[in-house]
Amino acid sequence: MAQNEFQVKEHIKEQLRTLPQLPGIYIMKDVNGEIIYVGKSKNLKNRVSSYFRGFNSHMLKVQTMVINIHEFEYIITDNEMEALILESNLIKKNMPRFNILLKDDKMYPYIVVTINENFPRVFMTRQIPKGNHKIFGPYTGAEQVKITLEVLQTLFPIRECSKKITDKIDRPCLNYHIGRCAGACNHMITEAKYGAYIQSIIRFLNGDKEWLIKEIQEKMLHAAEMMDYEKAATYRDQIEALRALNVKQKALQVNGKNQDFIATYSFEARTCVMLFQVREGRIEGRESYNITGSVGADFGEILSAFIMQYYAGYTEIPSEIYLSHEIENMLLYADWLSKLSGHKISLSVPQRGEKKKTIDLVEKNAKEYVLKFQERIDKEVAFRSQADHELMTLLGLPENLQINRIEAFDISNTSGVYSVGSMVVFEQGKKKRSDYRRYRVKTIEGANDYGSMQEVIYRRYKRGIEEAELAKSSGVQTGLYRAFPDLILIDGGKGHVNAVLEIMQALKLYIPVAGMVKDDFHKTEDLLFNGERLGLKTCKNAFKMVYEIQEEVHRFAIEYHKSLRSREMVQSQLDEIEGVGEKRRIALLKHFKNIEAIKAASIEMLMEVQGINLKVAEAIYQFFRTS
Secondary structure, eight states: OOGGGOOOOHHHHHHHHTOOSSOEEEEEEOTTSOEEEEEEESOHHHHHHHHTSSGGGSOHHHHHHHHHOOEEEEEEOSSHHHHHHHHHHHHHHHOOTTSOEEEEEOOOOEEEEOTTSSSOOEEEESSOOSSSOEEEOOOSOHHHHHHHHHHHHHHSOOOOOOOOOOSSOOOOOHHHHTTSOOOTTTTOSOHHHHHHHHHHHHHHHTTOOHHHHHHHHHHHHHHHHTTOHHHHHHHHHHHHHHHHSOTTSOOOOOSSSOEEEEEEEEETTEEEEEEEEEETTEEEEEEEEEEESOTTOOHHHHHHHHHHHHHTTOSOOOSEEEESSOOTTHHHHHHHHHHHHTSOOEEEOOOSHHHHHHHHHHHHHHHHHHHHOHHHHHHHHHHHHHHHHHHHHHHTOOTTOOOOEEEEEEEEEETTEEEEEEEEEEETTEEOGGGOEEEEOOSOOSSOHHHHHHHHHHHHHHHHHHHHHHHHHHOOOOOSSOOOOSEEEEESOHHHHHHHHHHHHHTTOOOOEEEEEEOTTSOEEEEEETTEEEEOTTSHHHHHHHHHHHHHHHHHHHHHHHHHHHHHHHHHHHHTSTTOOHHHHHHHHHHHSSHHHHHHOOHHHHHTSTTOOHHHHHHHHHHHHHO
16 A cells, blocks of 8 residues: 555544543554554553554554554553553563564673683683683684684693593593693692693783783794794784684673673664673673564664563562663663562663773674674574474464464483473573473372473463462562463373373463474474374474474473482582581582582691581591592
């Protein structure tokens, strides 16, 4: 329809006349009844009417949306805060195509120095490990990071293996024999000398790099004088890699507080929001989000939409959130987040000092993401769309249903001992780790997978129903379990699926449930749905997505199962030592991090732990050398 031919439908005109001048949210729907946009306003009449006035002056995206509006609904709220909460929940649940939506992705590498170990390791990773480590990054080029680590390994022969170094002398690996490792495992280097290597590496990664580059330049010149041009070229490449490493993106240390730094950048039709999570002064996470539907929106609108969707349902929100740009109603959003978390939260745009430098760094990373990874972003979006379509077709689900959220479950036990359940969540085809949940089975004894699965399913969705009812009665839109999935996947076959369906029927929840069936080699093969076994391997993209989900939920369950076994083994060992009660056991584990470090500790090292005197230290030392 041409722009100058646009006419507001009569039934919409009638609705516009009756709109109240009150705060609330409005819901735009198309001819199929699908929600295509959700918005909020402190004056519903003025805001909704504005879409249907001055059609030619609207942006193309708004014009397209208005043309597709067949009807709209509205909900009156007492104030803007309630409207904000309701808008957030509806966008999260329905993912309307004309709203600004976020999708997560992880790309950039970090360098980790494991300073909690006697003989630390230095390695590249894209997922920051837990524990007391020194983290550098994120960096924008993985190749430069790899070359840099290769150079550092050549100059400082630290270990590459992850084996635990104890008093036992192990046979050294090939790296030792070719001069790439100093031989920490067979005690050919002292902790002090090894520590000096690590401090030199940290010095370089902190930005003091000229001394190292100078050393390599001297080697390059010497090789050139000896007409060994191939070696000289190698040294030249090493220098370029060391200089290319973006040392400004060094270990974030702000001030020991919990903080989030959020920045956004747009180029053409692509927008990225980058978030750095700083916990106790250290980076513990970095998330990048592709933003859809942002054409024509300013940075404040994008950040507002991001905050509303990202933090909805969270309770562990940091007390300080820093933004790259101002957003409208900053205090309103801060109040909303404070109510969600139960503690005071501030939102601000830093203007100077370290916080300004940090937010500039985050913004720089967002820019790098948008400019450097366009092709990968397009492929990722195309894969998710194709995988969703294939999965819906295979399961025979209605075309108007969207699979935005998938929850998958698995059970793990050893002959019925330490029986645990796990739930992982995928939204828009990507992991949403903040919504992962673990369950220790309480009411089922022995190796009863069906009963264990029923307990886990009941606990998860019963809690969700209770939170939804509480939100309805109190108007407080919080809770970690209220978001229900569009599809439930169970790691198992017919028996597991039927056991789950019994619970869902008892709870009066009607969510599609499918079983992820494995072949004889314990790999994903088919889906079991409505009593039929459906061949998944013919659907390339859906198979890849389901395979990832099944591997992830299995990994998560096994990881929890192992941690319980390990924790109880450690506790039982320490509890056998005379003089070690609960407080001393906790103090030992907090200080040494694991049982192996306690076993390897000397009496003097043990006495450094609060509450451990000479007598107890000797008892611990002797216990692990005689038991």
